[in-house]
Each structure stands twice: as structure tokens, then as C-alpha cells.
Amino acid sequence: MTIGQTVFLNGAFRPVGEATISPFDRGFLFAHAAYEVTAVYDGKFIDLERHLSRLRRTLDGIAIPNLYSDEAWAEIHTDLIDKNGVEEGLVYLEVTGGAYGLRDFAGPEIFEPTVFLYADARPLIGDVARDGIKAIFLEDSRWKRRDMKTVQLLSQALAYRAAREAGADTAFMVEDGYVTEAASANAWIVDTAGRLITRELSHSILPGITRAGVMDLLKGSGIELVERAFTPDEVRGAAEAISTSAGAMVAPVVMIDGQPVGDGKPGPVTRRIQRLYYEAMGVDVAVVAPWALG
Ligand code: PDD
Numbered sequence: 436m437t438i439g440q441t442v443f444l445n446g447a448f449r450p451v452g453e454a455t456i457s458p459f460d461r462g463f464l465f466a467h468a469a470y471e472v473t474a475v476y477d478g479k480f481i482d483l484e485r486h487l488s489r490l491r492r493t494l495d496g497i498a499i500p501n502l503y504s505d506e507a508w509a510e511i512h513t514d515l516i517d518k519n520g521v522e523e524g525l526v527y528l529e530v531t532g533g534a535y536g537l538r539d540f541a542g543p544e545i546f547e548p549t550v551f552l553y554a555d556a557r558p559l560i561g562d563v564a565r566d567g568i569k570a571i572f573l574e575d576s577r578w579k580r581r582d583m584k585t586v587q588l589l590s591q592a593l594a595y596r597a598a599r600e601a602g603a604d605t606a607f608m609v610e611d612g613y614v615t616e617a618a619s620a621n622a623w624i625v626d627t628a629g630r631l632i633t634r635e636l637s638h639s640i641l642p643g644i645t646r647a648g649v650m651d652l653l654k655g656s657g658i659e660l661v662e663r664a665f666t667p668d669e670v671r672g673a674a675e676a677i678s679t680s681a682g683a684m685v686a687p688v689v690m691i692d693g694q695p696v697g698d699g700k701p702g703p704v705t706r707r708i709q710r711l712y713y714e715a716m717g718v719d720v721a722v723v724a725p726w727a728l729g
Contacts, residue, residue, distance in 0.1 A: 439519030439554035443511055448518055451553070460549055462531030464538055466587040468549075469493035470529040473512065473644075474559055474681045476716045478522045481681070483509060485644045490528070493583040499532055499546050515554050524556040525682060529586060559684055560718065564709060565726050567687035567701050568604040568678070572667050573597055575608035575615045582638050594618040605678065607691065613664035615639050617688075620680035621646040624665055624673035625704045632669075635662040645679040645712075652711040658704060667691075675702035685709045703729060 444454040462468035471490050474481040487505045494501045503511070512526055531549040532542060577590045594606040595618055606618045615634065616622045621643040623633040631653070636642050653660050670676055674697045676688035685708050687701035709727040713720050720727055 436524075436555050436557040439515070439521055439556065441515070441518040443515055443550070443552040445550055448514065454551070456549055456551070457534035457536070459534040459536055459538065460531055461533060461542060461546070462529065462549060462586060465532070465540070466585065466589075467497065467499075467542075468529055468531035468586045469497060469499065470527065470584055470586050472681045473526045473528070474684070475516055475521060475524055475526060475554075476559060476718065478516065479717070480509075480512060480526070481716060482644045482648055483512060485647060486681075489584060489642065489644065490530070493585060494530060496580065496583045497532075497585060499530055499548050501530075502548060502550060511552060515552055519554045519556070521554045521556045523559055524554060526552060526554050528552045531586075560713065560724050563604075563683050563686050564724065565701075567689035568683075569598075569602070569690040570605050570607050570617065570676075570678075570688050571598050571601045571603045571692055572609050572614075572670075573606040573618075575610040577608075580638055581615070581640055582636070582642060584641060588619075591618045601693075603690070605688075607667070607670060607676075607688075609667055610639065613666055614670065615664075616641065616643075617678040617680075620678035620683060620686070622688075623677040623679065624670055625675035625677070625702060626669070627672070627674050629674070629704065630659045630661050631704060631708075632661045632663060632665050634664045643679055645681055645684060648715070649679055649685065649708055649712060652708070652715055656707070656711065658707065670696065673697065675705050677705050677708065685712050701726075 442451050442454045471486045473486045529551045533547040533549050598606050608615045676696045678686045687705045706727050706729045
């Protein structure tokens with residue numbers, strides 16, 4: 436990953452070294468902030484409209500005004516990748532409740548947001564997509580409004596640390612006996628009958644943009660989709676497991692708690708979904724991801 440040296444902060448593009456915010460910022464003090472991570476491939480954003488629509492929902496849910504129209508947000512995104520020469524990678528966006536020079540839980544009636552974006556150049560389709568990742572199960576200790584994309588990421592940061600300590604890459608988080616989602620991705624399994632299963636939308640999980648994109652592509656694919664919660668035992672007995680996010684796109688999950696999922700290799704349904712997703716992105720699959728061709 437290469438962080439672009441020009442960032443956007445509060446209305447202007449600046450060198451990253453000159454981009455500073457107040458220690459009284461509500462994002463810092465209270466994690467009072469929304470964020471989005473949008474993928475860029477071949478200089479084009481993937482599903483930016485959907486990310487901006489989710490941003491609007493999150494901001495509305497946490498009482499922060501949205502300073503820009505979708506068109507203005509899109510222009511900022513485009514200018515940011517142009518200024519940093521990013522053709523492939525991610526754009527991170529964060530909008531906080533701003534700073535008032537004091538620590539006040541409720542804050543003013545109307546917030547004056549802090550707006551920050553940076554670009555990160557990195558290959559989106561690499562070893563993770565080809566070989567898969569390892570996960571552990573972990574109790575989901577997050578707050579109850581996971582449908583809003585806020586920066587309260589301490590549970591997830593600790594989940595990644597626990598995964599690393601266990602020799603894994605991520606965690607499938609579990610609540611009341613059911614998997615909610617992965618630490619920073621939506622979770623899916625393929626059962627032994629070939630059905631693709633992912634948890635239905637609710638306050639318990641983030642409505643992933645990659646999840647929605649995959650679902651669009653499944654129409655007419657012949658792959659049967661079931662939206663319901665599944666248990667850790669179902670993951671252990673599954674033929675395949677997958678996680679989806681803007682960062683890793685469609686990632687095979689090949690081990691869980693040290694045991695192989697299925698035969699421990701990315702399975703045929705995963706490969707099919709990867710191929711559909713990459714083709715929709717405009718990827719030359721034969722060149723970039725020949726392993727997805729099956
Ligand atoms: N995370 N669930 C959680 C908890 C997430 O944090 C994410 C994304 C997703 C997938 O959403 P999407 O398909 O819209 O990226 C699901 C981002 C990439 C992150 O925190 O870096």
C-alpha cells in the first residue's frame with residue numbers, strides 16, 4: 436500500500452504533512468464519525484453511488500450534516516485520485532462531528548463536520564484473492580448499530596490482533612450462536628448442496644456494498660442465494676466460505692479455527708463469484724486472475 440501524499444481536509448487538498456485536526460475533534464474523543472472505503476480500479480470507482488448513499492444514511496443516523504451533494508463528493512474523489520495518480524486502490528473518507536475546543540458529550544445543536552479523505556494505491560486482486568485467508572471465531576463485542584459505518588472500530592482492531600496471535604488473518608464474529616460478519620467484511624458460506632448463504636440485513640451487520648454488488652451479479656447465474664444467519668458449526672461443515680469487502684473484494688476463507696473449510700482451497704462457487712465480480716469491474720481476468728477461470 437502507498438498512501439497518496441495529497442489528502443483532502445476540510446474543503447482543500449493539502450500535503451499530508453500539513454493536514455492537521457484538533458485534539459478536541461469528536462472523531463478522536465467520541466468516535467463520533469462516519470467513514471467509507473471505496474475501491475478504484477482502472478481509474479474508476481466501484482459502486483461510488485452506493486457508498487455515498489450509505490454515507491448519507493450513516494451521517495443522518497449520527498446527527499452529522501452532509502456538506503456535499505453526491506456530485507460534489509464524486510468530484511472530490513476523482514480529484515483526489517488524479518492528484519495522487521492512483522489507478523488502482525482505495526479511497527478512505529471520514530466525516531466527524533468536528534471540534535469545539537472542549538469535551539462535551541452532547542455537543543452543539545448543529546455540528547460543523549471535519550471532512551478527511553486520502554487515497555491508497557494498492558493492487559486489489561492478489562494473493563488473498565488467489566489463495567484465501569484464515570479466520571478464527573470470536574465473540575462479537577460491537578455496539579448494536581452495525582448497519583451504520585462508524586469509526587467505532589476498537590472491537591475490530593482487537594479482533595484482528597487476536598486473529599494475528601492465532602496465526603490467522605481475520606475473525607468471523609459470533610453473537611447469540613450465529614455469525615454476524617467478518618471483522619471488516621461480510622461473511623458467506625456455500626453449503627454442501629451448493630447454496631450460497633449470507634446473513635440478512637438488519638442492525639446487526641453492515642449492508643456491504645460489495646455484498647450488494649455480488650447479489651446483483653448472482654441474478655441469472657444459477658447460484659441459489661439464501662439470506663439467513665448461519666452458525667459456526669455450519670461454517671465448519673461448509674463446502675466453502677467467503678468474505679466480501681471493498682478492500683479485499685471477494686476473498687476465499689479457507690481455514691477456520693485451524694481447520695480447513697471444505698478441502699481447504701478456494702472452491703468453485705467462490706471462483707465463479709470472483710470471476711463475475713472481476714468481469715463487472717472490467718478486469719481482464721485471463722491476465723490478472725487466471726486462477727478465477729476454474
Ligand atoms: N470494511 N462489514 C464490516 C464490519 C466492514 O467493516 C466492512 C467494510 C464490510 C464490507 O462492506 P463493503 O463491501 O461496503 O466494503 C462489512 C472496510 C473495507 C474497512 O473498514 O476498511
